[in-house]
Amino acid sequence: MKTRENIQKIKKIEEICNIIKRDIISLVDTHLSPDRDQRSSSLYPNGLATILADAALRTRSEKTSQWIRMNAKGRNLFGTALHPSEFSPLMWTSLYVLDELCGFPPPEMLQEKMPSPKNILTELDYPFSNDSSYIFPFHLACLTHLYLMEGRDASHLLQMIVDHQQPDGSWIDDTTATAMSVLALQQAEITPTYDFRNWLENARLPDGYWAAANGEVWEAAYALRTGEVPNSAQLANVIVECMHENYWWGFSRYSVPDADDMSAACYVLADHNPDLAAAALDRLEEVQDEKGGWGAFPEIEGTIPYETVVAPARESSCDITCHAAEALERNGRKGSAFKKGIYYLLENQKHEGYWRAPWWNSDFYVTTEIIFLLKQNNFEDTxxxxxxxxxxxxxxxxxxxxxxxxxxIGAFSAEYEEYSAEYEEYSDCLDTATDKFLEKYDSESLPPTFDIIYFAGLLDLMIYRLSVMLYYLRTFLRKAV
Structure with a gap:
């Protein structure tokens, strides 16, 4: 029987869901418009992207300058607190570029810790680094800057930068990668093949700043999964238009194809373009490893050379495998590949009960998703x-x-009808999670949560994050009501 207090909690969650839904719809309209001239990224960090883009254009905007003075500092510069011990070689290189080319010197506490360009090169040398191949053009531009600082011949790197520019003027549809690439070419007095200025100007947001990247495939897919976004067919078409010719998807239309974004796209296209999803899933099944898992970057054709994919990005992981299995199940393909994927997840659960997510700064995402996947397939003990x-x-x-x-809240709200008696022991956990969620909301509303790993820190994917929250809070409301 519902208590007055619980009824108030339910009403509060309903109100929050309506706010989140409103925000998602607004963000989708703004950031995932089929009209590319109106589309901009919803990703953080913005400070680094804005300083670099402003320098690349070489035309000062008072609105941009004001935004930089007010915002380009601390967490917003790299998406994470500025702790030198956590800096990657790409972040150190960015600081040199900010200082020498953008007139934006780093704080004194960082200047004292900065390694020399020569030492950075030992960790960053082509073709490998500790970073993902999502950002190969950025990696390439950083190498070029370091080579030029050291007086080394960078002609081969400069030519690769030129070759990787997209016809729209960008490098992988990413503001930071585009600006850093342009700055490298400008140092060598090389004119890019395509007009980068028009792309950067169109990507500038009304307040004068630029956002870091574009994750339109990933964010559109999760917005569609909520089932609450108007014009879903139009949004699904955004995903279709981002497909590479080889039936693969990347983070955005020009990003290197990967199994995670491929799975996200195929999951939602089951309802909008099942034939296309089926053709793509044939490719996905081909790259499943012998143990049943999927890695982020299997050996496939794409816009980024496979040799730049470091070993950890090729190895199978639980989050990628879960998403692939979800896509197969959603498309009615519960054959050998699906069963092997489930077996991989069962075998790789940690002794404590969770699953590790190497692409995230939090294990809650993948653990919750796998809970739902395995619950649907009757693996109750797991x-x-x-x-x-x-x-x-x-x-x-x-x-x-x-x-x-x-x-x-979503995990504890799952409807375990077939073993509801055992599930009742988690009702107190659901109450605690709900109370802590509401406390967070009352104190912070819906702040950015930097959970996602990126080249120079962490990212907050706003549409994705809000879509995940909406999906699992709705699960709670279905149970509560």
Whole structure:
């Protein structure tokens, strides 16, 4: 029987869901418009992208300058707090470029810790780095800047930068990669093949700043998964238009194809273009490894050379495998590839009950998704093991972010009709997760949560994050009502 207090909580969650839905629709209209001239990115960090883009254009805008003075500092510069011990070689290179080409010197505490360009090169030398091949053009531009600082011949790197520009003027539809590439070419007095100025000007947002990247495939897919976005056919067409000729998808239309974005696209296209999804899933099944898993970057043709993909990005992981299995199931393909994927997940659950997510700064995302996937396929013991891990987390003193509490609400709200008696023991966990979620919301509303790993820190994918929250909060409301 519902208590007055619980009814108030339900009403509050309903209000928050309506706010999130409104925000998602607004963000989709702004950032994922089929009209490319109106589309801009919803991703952070913005400070670094804005300083570099402004320098690349070489035309000062007072509105941009004002935005930089007010915002380009601290967390917003790289998407993470400025702790030197956590800096990657790409971040150190960015600081040199900001200082020498953009007139934006780093804080004194960073200047004292900065390694020399020569030392950075030992960690960053082509073709490998510790970063993902999503940002190969950015990696290439950083190498070029370091070569030029050291007086080394960079002609081969400069030619590769020229060759990787897209016809629209950008490098992989990414503001930061585009600006850094342009600055490298400008240092060598080389004119890019295509007009980068028009692309950068169109990407500038009304307040004068630029956003870091474009994750339109990933964000459009998760917005569609909520089932609450108007004009879903139009949004699905954005995903279709981003497909590479080889039936693969990347993070955006020019990004290197990868198994994760491929899976996200195929999942939602089951309802909008099942024939295309089926053709793509044939390719996805071909790159499943012998143990049943999928890695982010299998050996496929794409816009970025495969030799730049470092070993960890090729190795199978639980988050990528979960998304591939979800896409197969959504498209009615529960054959050998699906079963092998499920087996991989069962074999790779940690003893504590969670699954590791190497592409995230949080294990709650993949663990919650796998809970739902395995629940649908009747692996109840494994699910309860995962819920036991979440029970410890929700009752700990650990300070989680608002998205993680929403994920736990979803996990504890799953409808286990066939073993509801066993599930009842988690009702207190659901109450605790709900209380902590509402406390976070009252204190911070819907702040950015930097959970996603990127080249120079972390990213907050606003549309994706809000879509995940909406999906799992709706799960709670269905159970509560």
């Amino acid at each position: 699910v309860f093991n995962a819920l036991d891990w979440m029970e410890k987390k929700v009752n700990s003193q650990e300070n989680l972010n608002i998205t993680e509490y929403a994920l736990m």
